Amino acid sequence: MSRVVGKPKVRRRPSLPMRRWITRAEFEALMEAEVFPREERLELLAGELTRREPVNTAHAVAVVLVSEALQQVLPKNLHLRAQLPLALSDYDEPFPDLAVVSGSPRDYLSQHPTSALLVVEVSEASLKTDREVKGSLYASAGIPEYWILNLRERVLEVYREPAADTRAVYGAAYRWQQTLSASEQVSPLFAPDARLAVQHLLP
Known part of the structure; x- marks a missing residue:
C-alpha cells in the first residue's frame, strides 16, 4: 500500500538548537546546480527556502500592467527588473514581482542588486506573507x-x-501606509510628478 507523504504535522515550527540555515551564497549555488526544479519558484527568506506564489493569469497580467506603467515614468538612471533576485542580506534573496533599481542592467553582471528604490509584489494567496514578512524585510533593507x-x-x-x-x-517596518482604490492615483517617490491610475495597474 502506497503512503502519501505530506507536510510535518506540527502546530508550530519547533525551536531546534541544531537548525542549519542556508546562506544566500549556498542558495545561489544550489539554484545554479539545478538541485531544485525551476518550476518550484523558490526564494530565500530568513535563511529558509520558501515557495513563491504561483503565477496565474491574473497575476501575470498584473505584472505586465504595472511594468508598462512604471516603464513610462522611469528616469534614465533607473531600470526595472521583473521577478529577479534582490540580494538583501546573507540570508535573504527574495524575487519580487517588480523592482526599480539604480543604474543599468549591465551594472549587475557580477552580483544581484542589494537594494531598490521601489519594490512591487502582486499578491493574492501570499497577502499575509507579503505584508508581514516581506514588508518587514524590505523595510529592514532600507527600501524607501x-x-x-x-x-x-x-x-x-x-x-x-x-x-x-x-x-x-x-x-x-514601514511607518506610513496608504490604501488606494481603483479610482485613485499613485505617484512613485522616484517620480513624484507622475500620476499612475490604480485601475490601469489592476487586471
Whole structure:
C-alpha cells in the first residue's frame, strides 16, 4: 500500500538548537546546480527556502500592467527588473514581482542588486506573507517604497518610511501606509510628478 507523504504535522515550527540555515551564497549555488526544479519558484527568506506564489493569469497580467506603467515614468538612471533576485542580506534573496533599481542592467553582471528604490509584489494567496514578512524585510533593507497590488481586494497598498520596529519580523517596518482604490492615483517617490491610475495597474 502506497503512503502519501505530506507536510510535518506540527502546530508550530519547533525551536531546534541544531537548525542549519542556508546562506544566500549556498542558495545561489544550489539554484545554479539545478538541485531544485525551476518550476518550484523558490526564494530565500530568513535563511529558509520558501515557495513563491504561483503565477496565474491574473497575476501575470498584473505584472505586465504595472511594468508598462512604471516603464513610462522611469528616469534614465533607473531600470526595472521583473521577478529577479534582490540580494538583501546573507540570508535573504527574495524575487519580487517588480523592482526599480539604480543604474543599468549591465551594472549587475557580477552580483544581484542589494537594494531598490521601489519594490512591487502582486499578491493574492501570499497577502499575509507579503505584508508581514516581506514588508518587514524590505523595510529592514532600507527600501524607501513598497507596493502590494492586492488582487483579492483590488486595491494598491503603498508603504513608505522604513523604520526600526521591534515587533516586526525583521525588526523594521514601514511607518506610513496608504490604501488606494481603483479610482485613485499613485505617484512613485522616484517620480513624484507622475500620476499612475490604480485601475490601469489592476487586471
